[in-house]
Amino acid sequence: MTIELFFQLLPQTLVNGLTLGAVYALIALGYSMVYGILKLLNFAHGDIYMIGAYLGYGVFIMFFVDDTALIPTGLIIVLMLVVAMVGAGIVSVAVERFAYRPLRYAPRIAPLISALGVSFILQNLTQITVSPRPLSYGSGTLIATGNSFAIGDLKVHASRFLVIGVTLILMFALTYFVTQTRLGRAMRAVSMDLDAAQMMGVDVNQVILVTFFIGAALAGAGGVLVGIVFFSIKHTMGFQAGLKGFTAAVIGGIGSIPGAALGGLLLGLAESFFSVYVSITFKDALAFVLLLIILLIRPSGLLGQPIVKKV
Amino acid sequence: MTDPTNNPIPPDDDEEKKSKIGTDEWVSQVDDRVRGRSGVLGRLVALWEAIPESWRYTGVLLLVIAFPVISGTDAFLELFDIGDNAFILRTGVRFLTFAILAIGLNVVVGYAGLLDLGYIAFMGIAGYLYAYMSSEFVQIEGLIPYGLAIPSIVSIPLIVLIVAGIGYLIGSVSIRLAGDYLAIVTLGFGQVFIQLALTATRVSVPGFDRPVDLTRGPNGINNLDDITLFGYTFESTMQYYYLFLLLLIIVFVVVNNINRSRIGRAWRAVREDELAAEVMGTPTRRMKLLAFAIGAGIAALAGAVDAAFQGNVVPNPRYSVLTLINLYAMVVLGGTGSLIGSIVGAFIFTILPELLRNIAAAGVLFYGVGIIGLYAALRPWRRFALVMGGTLVGGLLLKLIVPAINPAWDNGFPEAGSVLNQIVQGWLVIPENFQLVGNIVTGLAIFFLLAAMFLRQRQHLFHVLLGLAIYSFAFSWETRLAVEPSATRILVVGATLVVLMVARPQGLLGKTEVKII
Amino acid sequence: MLHITNLNKAFGGLQVIHNLDIQVGRQEIVSVIGPNGAGKSTTLNLITGIYKPDSGDIRFEGESILGMQPHDITKLGIARTFQTLRVFLNMSVIENVMTGAYCHTNSGLFSTIFRMPGWRQEEEKIRQMAEEKLSFFGSRLQGYRYDQPAYSLSYANRRRLEIARAMMTDAKLLLLDEPAAGMNPHESAEITDLIGQLRDEGYTILLIEHDMNVVGKISDRVAVLDYGQKIAEGSYEEVTTNERVIEAYLGRRHEELG
Ligand SMILES: Nc1ncnc2c1ncn2[C@@H]1O[C@H](COP(=O)(O)OP(=O)(O)OP(=O)(O)O)[C@@H](O)[C@H]1O
């Protein structure tokens, strides 16, 4: 690759990486928050993201009849996000209530298997009740193809701004919630020591439900955004995305909220650069190689707390 | 015994009079008491346990040995009606393969307590190695002009050793990471493997001018040779059935022997309390690596022979996470740490989905399990009768009223597999566009069920919601689920997992674990 | 037999062990006492290799055991019990004890898989030895108890089980962390006798204990720790009348009042 080509591809690669990273970060946050509190690897989280994508699509087809919008596009996008976030949140809370809570004191592996079961159910239920084929937004339907902004020579499509902007807003909201509100502080207390927090009068069940809801809402938003950027969604999309989100969470330091954001961003950028400059076929393997390297250097992730061994 | 003052346990006859609740002995017998109580199932278990152990094993073994003969009879084929004898035998081989794999996974997860999510890759590596080593015609363009054709008797033990070595290496990299990190790193390893298998079709190898196709991508490598041992070639499904059965027995005995020795004790100690085990003189790291290597070796054995049996290696879905999840389900369902449990788990997860292939049988199973589940959840039986009766009558009322308002709302005719389906469909109100309605009702059914579980305290509401759930589930089954067998099968597997874990987190044959913090 | 010299350990900024020297001679019972948080358990964790000291040396029978893996240290002949009780709850009583034999048995994978005669003999030997160790505590850990899960045992019995497990490693030096904690006076008197008996059988014992009745009755020597420093050492009588020791136990009271 010549130097010119390298620089020519650089801005686009960067933008793609940021977009991808934003979505990974949104998924990673839910993984990380739930793990921080329950030490549970919520393998159904990727499918919650998928549910969010489908709910968003449902709103889309309700307001888009014959390629024409019934109400302003901006409003549709907001509605899509709200419905997806609330819906994904409710599904996730139901999952917690019925599939995880009864297993809170069971052997570690039991909730894991239960989570896998939930993942099977969500995926195949979607396949049966909606469609086994991918659903398409149709390129340019929601946000016109030409709707892009020029930064110097680079043209960036509006949808990319949407993804990055929405992600930033959600992250600020989350940070505010966790640091400034009573419930947010309770959440941090529970993630430090569940039993102690319980004894100090924190309603642990409530905190856990809220955690699941917020994590799922973020993932749901991620699902909608992915649909808008890549024009198409599928009932199996949760699996790979879930793995990536999980990887991002671990890279950043699982249990750490800023870590999840950082991990997502890093992973997105790394994948984007790798697939442009090195090899697109090994793109998916990259995530895990990266993960392995980071874990071997920093066993608790980039921003994670080191594990203290107390005897 | 020698010093009477040292003996705080009073003689037996004294003990009878005192309340035993809370004493050491009482606590230790909780399991037995729980089992003794549980009604019909308890009695069945008791009956089963009344048979001497050796008889039990011999009986089951004889049945398994005779199975290929039994399954060939017309009576059997008619009874189950899921395919011809070849198909049934293939399912049998599948079961045996998975039983071996599950035992290997059990060593890693159940004995040593390591969450290895890259396990399936060991099976895959063995498959590819078999393809490279033991096939005459398989060639890797540019790299190997024609297959190496190493005799199976040499290649298979070699593959097992190589893969066990790889397992050891992977283990030593990842074991430094605690608990769940091990899971994610091994998962990553599995992913890297399958990605390579799918994409390593144009790899530049030093010394070759053209890129080399190592795996043939998603299509995999075909035309693998059969296994030949001492001049005897395994060709038919039946021959492989017995080969796998023999391997299962060998693996079972080997693992069982290891488990009942100092190594097995060390594994259990590590799983219980790694630090205490280490301080009591167990080399915990070495024990974990040993478990990793043995697990990998067993997976390799199954993987190599399976590749020979199938005659090909195709990466997806055979070596994918989906298969891994299935394996985990088998091990956990059977009970981690229980060898027989792994076999039972493998049986349930390989045979049950095949039985569901037959729509009529699946229907019977669906309604049967549903009714038994309801009966168990709604004891005393009067409540059960109330809910079932209420739902039946409610449904009939709908059947009377709805068509009277608009006949178009009740003239849908989904496919009916059996008399049972016809009866149920006669009872339900099924509109013309039942596909679309069925989708919505499926969602509603789950909603009703969850709402019912959530509002269990409010008796009347609970019964009403349950009735609604029953009606919508029946509707959903008749209009949607039974029509989409492939997705429904996985759906049922998923639901089984969740329900079983919630009801019995330790698995069917596992022991309740006590953790005191 | 055990020589600890100039040992230091800090957690973060907290100096938990400070220039500690302790010697234990063959067949001696040395007790370490001190207020809560004085660093007694940490000392045991340093000896057994669970923590790595910041500086100083630990020698066992003349050989430095610094930097060795815990299981290798056990193999040399040092075994311990835990203050917080770490029996293998879901294993049977006899199996708990049998795990202690790992470091001095050597049946390999091959002889295990094929159940060679060597393996059979060794297993029998381990079982016998385990029963023998358990018989040390009278009949309460014998007979039907062998096959019961350890979680069914009472607190005191779990303490006994831990001692049996430690003895099973063929150790010469036993480190006992509060063996009488949670026992009633009758039981702790009994465990005191047993510890004395252990010494008579040839074991060397480093004992951590809060119960002064236990310490006073069997200790050859007593070392007192406070804030990680040894503030006194000597016979039980010497130590209990020592100004600084009394101050260490009661001193904070004075400060609070003053
Ligand atoms: N892993 C660790 N990290 C940080 N601090 C530790 C750690 N282990 C022990 N400590 C601290 O070191 C100090 C000494 O602890 P240690 O357990 O040795 O006390 P102890 O003398 O055994 O007390 P007790 O009589 O209560 O058992 C305590 O303040 C404790 O909080």
Ligand SMILES: [Mg+2]
């Ligand atoms: Mg202590």
